[in-house]
Amino acid sequence: MTRIFSAIVSIVASIVLLFVLNIVGDIIYAPTGVASVKPDSGEMAAAPAKKTKETAEAKAPAKAEPAKTEPAKTEPAKVEKTAAAAPVAKPAKRKRHPGKRLYLRKSCMACHGKGGARAIQNYPSIAGQAEKYLVTQIKDILSGKRVGSKDENGAMRTAPMTGALITPEGKVRINDDEIQKIANWLSMQPSAKPKPLETALSDDQLKEAKALYKKKCRSCHGKGALKPLKNYPILAGMKKAYIVAQIKDVKNKVRKNGKIKSMVPMVKKLTDEQIDLLASYLSQIERLK
Ligand code: HEC
Ligand code: HEC
Known part of the structure; x- marks a missing residue:
């Protein structure tokens, strides 16, 4: 019993540590943020994205298996990386x-x-x-x-x-x-990197989702949900639950701002299952750099 308790405490502590590291990392990484302003700095822009994945991976097991103490093992690696990355980012010295x-x-x-x-x-x-x-x-x-x-x-x-x-x-x-x-x-x-679904779509579901997207959404949100019309939102890789909520809000005419009116006829007849399917598909598309 006490073992389980101490395992839980150590997991909570790891999560808190990760959170603090993120904030500290953000301060340390300040010059990187500036560097990514330049369109040609693909390398610098890639660095934080990689870190995101690491953090996500470190966090995921902590949530999924609360009974095991293993996730704590991932901590030291992360600390080292954060510390090691700092001096690399520093020489860039540009204004934030x-x-x-x-x-x-x-x-x-x-x-x-x-x-x-x-x-x-x-x-x-x-x-x-x-x-x-x-x-x-x-x-x-x-x-x-x-x-x-x-x-x-x-x-x-x-x-x-x-x-x-x-x-x-x-x-x-x-x-x-x-x-x-x-x-x-x-x-x-x-x-953001796509957040994996609890249950991945089957090949048939994926096919159906793509066809539905092509028929109802592509004209505005673009091929593969990656290249929308100018100043329209990019849907690829958004969180599934957020997409579902927004489609329903548009369908039910709760969200009525901007140019959203043009979307209403396209979602008016979608069933909840279709909305779920579309959101699952869209949430898994990797965004282009
Ligand atoms: C006729 C053009 C058009 C079509 C077709 C269309 N949309 Fe949209 N959609 C828009 C516009 C415009 C916005 C942003 C509105 C604004 O300016 O506030 C939007 C916003 C959204 C958002 C919210 C994004 C965010 O960041 O909050 C989602 C989700 C979405 N559309 C999904 C879909 C899906 C799924 C389909 C197909 C079933 C679809 N749209 C079809 C025009 C369209
Ligand atoms: C306390 C939490 C909170 C804070 C702080 C906050 N937001 Fe938001 N923001 C939200 C939520 C929740 C939504 C989504 C609302 C919805 O689902 O319709 C949102 C939506 C947005 C959107 C629309 C996204 C889209 O895809 O359409 C933008 C842009 C945005 N926020 C920018 C900002 C900026 C910039 C700041 C700081 C100045 C900020 N937010 C502060 C919670 C927050």
């Missing part, structure tokens, strides 16, 4: 993108994760979307033009964000210029 600083200061990271690519819960990862799309969505959410259905806790889906960025007196804690800078920085960040 103001959008990155604002992203941290305005607490976006608490929900959307490091670099906008490690969002918590079913919140959307926002790295690598078109700048203009990001600006519009942020403004629409803050102004109340974009709302959402209720989540599993009975709160409106956009409420966490408005709660964090609007004071109880109704003052918005971020101005247009700051939104622009954050969106500019986010649009250049490497996108």
Whole structure:
């Protein structure tokens, strides 16, 4: 009994450690963020993405097998890597993108994760979307033009964000210029890695999903959900639960902002099963660099 308890304590401690490392890593990695602003810096941009995978792998077993102490073993490796990576990143010494600083200061990271690519819960990862799309969505959410259905806790889906960025007196804690800078920085960040499904799609399901996508979605969201029309969102690799919620919100005319109206006829007749299938498929598409 005590053994199980101490195993649980050590797992919780590992998760806390990972979280702290992420924050520390973010500070250490500051110059990397700036470097990835340059379109030609594919190498630098790739580094944080790799780290994301490592963290995800280290975290996953901790959750899946709470009875074993093994996951703790992955910790030292991670510490070494983080420490070893720091001196490599340092010599780059460039000014930080103001959008990155604002992203941290305005607490976006608490929900959307490091670099906008490690969002918590079913919140959307926002790295690598078109700048203009990001600006519009942020403004629409803050102004109340974009709302959402209720989540599993009975709160409106956009409420966490408005709660964090609007004071109880109704003052918005971020101005247009700051939104622009954050969106500019986010649009250049490497996108999130797909989160594996609990049950992978069968070949038949995949075929069906692709056909449905081609028929109903591709005209706007592009081939393979990777190359949408200008300033439309890239769907590839988004979290499944987020995609499901958004399609349903569009279908039920809860989300009505921006150019979404054109999408309504395409989702109006989709069944829950079809929505689930499409979201499963889309969530597994690896984004291009
Ligand atoms: C307390 C949590 C929280 C904070 C802090 C937060 N957001 Fe969000 N954000 C959300 C949630 C939840 C959604 C999704 C709402 C929905 O499901 O309709 C969202 C949606 C978005 C979207 C739309 C994504 C899309 O694909 O359409 C953008 C862009 C965004 N947030 C940017 C930001 C930025 C920039 C900041 C900091 C200035 C920020 N958020 C702070 C929780 C948060
Ligand atoms: C006629 C064009 C069009 C078609 C067809 C279309 N969409 Fe969209 N979709 C949009 C637009 C435009 C937006 C963003 C709206 C905005 O500006 O706020 C969007 C947004 C979304 C979002 C939310 C993305 C986010 O980051 O929040 C999802 C998910 C989505 N579409 C899925 C689909 C799926 C699945 C299909 C096919 C069944 C589809 N769309 C068909 C135009 C379209």
